[in-house]
Amino acid sequence: MDVMQVLAPGLSTTLQDLGRRAGLDSGIPPGGAADDYAYRLNCLVLGNPAGAAVVEHVLKGGRYQALAPVTVALTGADMAATVNGTNIPLAAPVSLHRGDLLETRVARRGCFGYLGVAGGGLAGDRILGSASTYLDGQLGGLDGRMLTAGDVLRSAAGRAALAPMVEAPDEHAYLCSPPARLRFTRGPQPEYFDDPGYAAFTTEPYRVSPRSNRVGYRIDGTCPAVRPVPRTKDTGSGPTDIIEEGNPIGGIQIAGGKEIICLGRDCGTSGAYAKIGCLIGPDVSRLAQLAPGGRFRFTEVSPGQARSIRADYNAVLDEVAQRSRAGPRHHQTFQASHEVTAT
Amino acid sequence: MHAPAPESPRFCWCGESYVTISLFTEVDIWSVAGVLRLQRQLAESDIADTIIAMVPGWTTLLLWLDADVADPAAVEEAIATAASAGADREIEFESRIVTLPTVYGRETGPDLEFVAQANGLSVDDTVERLQATQFAGMVSFSPGMANCMWVDSSRALTAPKYDSPRTTTPPGTVGLGGSSISLYSVATPGGFQMVGRLAAPIYQPRPALPAFGDSPTLLRPGDRIVLQAIDQDALTVITEEVADGTYRYAIEPGSCRVAAGELTWM
Numbered sequence: 129m130d131v132m133q134v135l136a137p138g139l140s141t142t143l144q145d146l147g148r149r150a151g152l153d154s155g156i157p158p159g160g161a162a163d164d165y166a167y168r169l170n171c172l173v174l175g176n177p178a179g180a181a182v183v184e185h186v187l188k189g190g191r192y193q194a195l196a197p198v199t200v201a202l203t204g205a206d207m208a209a210t211v212n213g214t215n216i217p218l219a220a221p222v223s224l225h226r227g228d229l230l231e232t233r234v235a236r237r238g239c240f241g242y243l244g245v246a247g248g249g250l251a252g253d254r255i256l257g258s259a260s261t262y263l264d265g266q267l268g269g270l271d272g273r274m275l276t277a278g279d280v281l282r283s284a285a286g287r288a289a290l291a292p293m294v295e296a297p298d299e300h301a302y303l304c305s306p307p308a309r310l311r312f313t314r315g316p317q318p319e320y321f322d323d324p325g326y327a328a329f330t331t332e333p334y335r336v337s338p339r340s341n342r343v344g345y346r347i348d349g350t351c352p353a354v355r356p357v358p359r360t361k362d363t364g365s366g367p368t369d370i371i372e373e374g375n376p377i378g379g380i381q382i383a384g385g386k387e388i389i390c391l392g393r394d395c396g397t398s399g400a401y402a403k404i405g406c407l408i409g410p411d412v413s414r415l416a417q418l419a420p421g422g423r424f425r426f427t428e429v430s431p432g433q434a435r436s437i438r439a440d441y442n443a444v445l446d447e448v449a450q451r452s453r454a455g456p457r458h459h460q461t462f463q464a465s466h467e468v469t470a471t
Numbered sequence: 472m473h474a475p476a477p478e479s480p481r482f483c484w485c486g487e488s489y490v491t492i493s494l495f496t497e498v499d500i501w502s503v504a505g506v507l508r509l510q511r512q513l514a515e516s517d518i519a520d521t522i523i524a525m526v527p528g529w530t531t532l533l534l535w536l537d538a539d540v541a542d543p544a545a546v547e548e549a550i551a552t553a554a555s556a557g558a559d560r561e562i563e564f565e566s567r568i569v570t571l572p573t574v575y576g577r578e579t580g581p582d583l584e585f586v587a588q589a590n591g592l593s594v595d596d597t598v599e600r601l602q603a604t605q606f607a608g609m610v611s612f613s614p615g616m617a618n619c620m621w622v623d624s625s626r627a628l629t630a631p632k633y634d635s636p637r638t639t640t641p642p643g644t645v646g647l648g649g650s651s652i653s654l655y656s657v658a659t660p661g662g663f664q665m666v667g668r669l670a671a672p673i674y675q676p677r678p679a680l681p682a683f684g685d686s687p688t689l690l691r692p693g694d695r696i697v698l699q700a701i702d703q704d705a706l707t708v709i710t711e712e713v714a715d716g717t718y719r720y721a722i723e724p725g726s727c728r729v730a731a732g733e734l735t736w737m
């Protein structure tokens with residue numbers, strides 16, 4: 129069923145979901161929502177199964193007209209959303225009538241915003257079990273590309289059983305609020321950095337560069353000093369060149385011995401630069417919500433701490449899921465004004 | 472051919488979901504076979520159902536785990552067990568033989584003559600060496616991009632990379648850099664010498680040709696690849712068959728057995 133027409137698409141707006149579990153050994157990155165937690169919260173709010181495709185906005189939202197009665201929800205970045213000019217809340221189901229105008233704007237908090245529709249999410253090209261758009265590979269989503277004005281979004285009905293809708297508590301709307309500290313585990317190439325290097329890396333202030341995207345987040349700030357490691361026939365000649373190996377999402381590469389790049393969900397599946405560390409899973413999502421220029425520091429944690437932090441984040445989502453199961457008293461669908469103020 | 476003494480593997484957790492396992496310090500066909508052997512062992516181990524994906528590197532294996540279910544102690548034990556048993560155990564991994572028709576030289580392989588000169592060979596002899604069987608150790612970086620080495624290292628060619636990388640490389644380009652062959656699948660920057668171009672795609676974002684099945688990529692780590700020289704007439708025929716969806720790739724099943732100091736190709 130056609131549910132919405134794109135009137136204005138935003139900047140780099142794509143369909144995303146949980147991403148792909150297959151293809152990583154053949155050069156296809158996992159992809160999926162840059163802020164995995166905001167995405168999963170969106171699915172919970174609408175009673176959609178995890179894996180439902182949503183619209184992902186980056187920095188700037190878009191304008192949409194409902195082509196049929198449809199319930200939507202917005203999570204992640206706060207893009208000052210309105211329906212027919214009336215403000216609507218984040219992380220709550222909102223009913224649209226046919227003809228209603230949904231508008232999301234420049235993010236006033238966060239960076240990646242999600243627009244989901246109830247009833248199983250949006251339809252997209254499902255490749256290797258996911259409709260996530262991988263722009264560099266022109267794969268998935270809508271013909272592997274960004275949304276454009278005139279596109280019609282269809283619902284992917286009939287995929288899975290739906291849960292009741294639920295409004296998330298306010299404190300959960302910003303689950304991955306832009307962070308002051310990003311947590312990483314050390315390695316896998318710690319030999320390229322010495323203790324003073326790690327000490328500097330965990331005390332210096334850093335900023336997200338405007339030259340960041342779903343492939344990688346470039347980080348401005350003092351690059352940690354690189355220790356000379358003997359070059360071999362198999363490493364390149366650069367100071368942080370290593371033998372090419374598989375890339376973990378969140379890996380913190382030191383490119384050319386001088387540039388810090390955190391690997392995003394659409395990164396090349398292999399790389400040949402030393403990694404000083406790897407962000408823990410929840411902080412890959414939190415980094416995504418730092419807009420260009422956003423300031424933060426790096427903090428080292430152990431793999432055990434990383435697992436425990438992950439469990440804390442999962443517990444928050446579990447709590448929302450429990451509210452959903454507890455019944456309809458938590459579901460107050462927001463009704464927007466029916467008066468259309470623009471077309 | 473004999474394996475180098477096994478080096479003790481080390482592993483590193485990367486966040487809570489990934490483990491990088493380093494097996495060797497030098498790249499050769501043994502390091503690649505050793506990585507694929509470890510991948511096969513872990514796929515058959517007790518932790519197999521907590522593994523989302525594994526990415527073989529030249530000397531490393533990246534594990535992507537489902538951190539919500541994986542038991543970290545069991546993961547570490549499985550790695551240690553597999554690595555220590557690896558040296559003695561006989562393991563087979565899949566190694567298909569994939570023939571990819573290739574147009575060498577001309578405007579799509581402008582660096583062929585430079586490569587011939589760099590290796591002190593005629594262009595014909597260079598093309599013959601380029602057709603010797605390649606081993607795809609990694610299918611990585613770009614979707615479906617195969618990174619290969621010669622199965623018979625005595626046939627290998629060598630060429631320096633571009634001083635300043637190209638801003639783009641046409642999809643299907645066969646590139647040589649160092650003693651590695653890369654098959655470019657999508658337009659990306661690149662620094663390898665361009666010696667030819669594949670006649671049929673190795674990546675289809677929407678899989679259409681029968682050989683792709685459900686996967687947008689054609690090649691897999693462990694494949695043996697023959698870059699068979701074709702002429703312009705053959706290219707025309709293949710191009711038409713690709714366009715109408717009837718092209719049949721020549722793919723034969725095969726495997727590689729790794730056992731006590733021997734690699735056996737079957």
